[in-house]
Amino acid sequence: MPGRFEETKMNFSQRTRGIVRALAVAMALALPVAMTISAADARVGGGMGSGSRGSRTYSAPPSTSTAPGTAAPMNRTFSQPGSPSMGAPAAATSGGLFGRGGAGRGLLGGLAAGFLGAGLLGMLFGGGLFSGLGGLSSILGLLLQIGLIVLVVRLAMSWWQRRNAPAEAYAGGPAAGAAGPQPNARSGFGFGLGGGSSNAPVEIAPADYEAFERLLGEIQAAWSDEDIAKLHTLATPEMVSYFTKDLEQNKANNDINKVSNVKLLQGDLAEAWREGDSEYATVAMRFSLVDKTLERGSGRLVAGSEQPIEVTEVWTFVRQRGGNWELSAIQQTN
The missing domain is CATH 3.10.450.240 (Nuclear Transport Factor 2; Chain: A,)
Structure with missing residues (x-):
């Protein structure tokens, strides 16, 4: 009985350390972005x-x-994609890369929900936020996953902009x-x-x-x-x-x-x-x-x-x- 208790305690400690490492890595990646945003928010x-x-x-x-x-x-705009003039206020739009819920939810929202859901399920079923980050190899694997996510997001953004760009933006040569x-x-x-x-x-x-x-x-x-x-x-x-x-x-x-x-x-x-x-x-x-x-x-x-x-x-x-x-x-x- 004591042996089983010690084993359970050790597994719990490993999972906790894994979650702490994951949070530390995420904060380290997000801090430069947050500092940049806060420095630019005033003007x-x-x-x-x-x-x-x-x-x-x-x-x-x-x-x-x-x-x-x-x-x-644009982060904030009243214009609808493909519209020749100002459309409804941004709060009423349902499309876009980060589109709001329902059928109008954007491509990136679905990707983010999928990645987040997978991580949360891993935590609920004992696998840790990223299915265990027991050592250096796990952290490197996490960084690789983040890099792949960033790559997918950039490709998705590029695809979305091309899809929604007005037709005249691709006609007429240098204009x-x-x-x-x-x-x-x-x-x-x-x-x-x-x-x-x-x-x-x-x-x-x-x-x-x-x-x-x-x-x-x-x-x-x-x-x-x-x-x-x-x-x-x-x-x-x-x-x-x-x-x-x-x-x-x-x-x-x-x-x-x-x-x-x-x-x-x-x-x-x-x-x-x-x-x-x-x-x-x-x-x-x-x-x-x-x-x-x-x-x-x-x-x-x-x-x-x-x-x-x-x-x-x-x-x-x-x-x-x-x-x-x-x-x-x-x-x-x-």
Whole structure:
């Protein structure tokens, strides 16, 4: 009897150590991502891809010399895949890679549920979260499994984006895809006049680049002042809805984000096109700013510093023909 008790105790201890090791590995992998997200959450847009680019919302804008990589996909958007214009609010959508439950649940949701379900069943039936992580070989096996999961997820995301990209994003030659870095013949305000879509019907003039730079500064200032009314004059209702939600979250956290000394360092046109009476221009912008998060009331520094940082983002602007430009989307760069 004592021997059986000792054996049971040893098996339980091995399973416990296995679970602890699995959690340690998962936390080690997730920590850098969490740190990156928290560092980028403060400024305008929350460090995410937000907004709509008309029918091109789900297609990546061409790369430029300012942003030679790719733009991250939208995390928050009202647009439906394949729709030529803004659809229903994002909360009502049922598709997408992380689609909500029922028949509309996305491909990635099913994969994640399968992997998680397998792990939980392993725990319930005594196999441990990953069917036992007794030694170094088990940890290496776990890392291999995580690598395979990441590979499958990336392939699934690529497939989903290709499947839902509007047809016009693959037609017309350079206007649809990344045509490589665009020339950076700089204008007076840091923007390159060359590049972008070779067959785009919208001509972007120096005055438009000046408007883009002005909007960059004014939007950051209105954000710092938490001036929703001002933001309504500078951005689309969709973008203002995201700004309002982020500002409310700051208030709930008793924080206030202050952005100052915004200076455009370089900018390039990625593409410009027309959809009905709406004209779009997507530009890559590299700018410096002082980004601080303060405790509301006391002014105590919570995050950030007085030292300026450099940020590269892809901003899309929209206007009704003959009207003023408004911010329509912000995307992060990879």
